[in-house]
Amino acid sequence: MTKVLVLHSVSIVRSALAALLRSEGGFDVTCAGWRSAARETESLRPDVTVVDLDCPGASATLEARAGTSRPLDGPPAPLLVLATSAAPGSLQRGVRAAARGYVDKDGSPGRLVRAIRKVAAGERFVDPSLASALLEADPMPLSPRELTVLARAAEGDSIAEIAHALHLASGTVRNYMAAATRKIGARNRIDAIRISRRAGWV
Structure with missing residues (x-):
């Protein structure tokens, strides 16, 4: 079975x-x-x-x-x-x-x-x-950690919740989020999530 x-x-x-x-x-x-x-x-x-x-x-x-x-x-x-x-x-x-x-x-x-x-x-x-x-598929420009942070943000997790789940400092999570936003040419976190969802990355 x-x-x-x-x-x-x-x-x-x-x-x-x-x-x-x-x-x-x-x-x-x-x-x-x-x-x-x-x-x-x-x-x-x-x-x-x-x-x-x-x-x-x-x-x-x-x-x-x-x-x-x-x-x-x-x-x-x-x-x-x-x-x-x-x-x-x-x-x-x-x-x-x-x-x-x-x-x-x-x-x-x-x-x-x-x-x-x-x-x-x-x-x-x-x-x-x-x-x-x-x-x-288009190449995905984010590092595994950046993508993990963005994926959790896309599910509605706050910076504090992401930091706790990934055992990171809140400042580190913000840095990953900022890097992800910059790499995909987004205006802010919401825009980064929208672009990533449209591409199928999160």
Whole structure:
């Protein structure tokens, strides 16, 4: 039985994905939101973790995963991401988080099932449409730390909250935010978040 953890901020979406996978047989599926992601990862020890790249909350979680050897504060599990070719920049988040599977959300449910089985078996799975989009994506100018700070800001975290979460001084967080804003040619933090979201970076 392949243990799968589905992470999504929207309850009805993660429940629908879990129901789809359970109907296929051979999957022990748990679904969770971001608040309980670390706890579920620790207790379940999934064979595959499925994350929607466009889901609110995904940015900060994936950037945290990219910067630590203990993804989601739990034991490592192969990551499979759901994405669209319309936002090629977002695929880079999956690359930074070392995702092993990339499934086009516009594809068939059967592709998701096949992808999970391949990733659980230690193989890679990349939808051709997503591979093309990734190659065409504009280069992302921010450092991993700048991107992590911006991603958390995009989720609504304050400077103090970001500093606490990343174990940094508030002044350091402000410096990272200022550097990110300057690098992407934004007027201020709000503009930096808008530009980054449009590019699919956060």
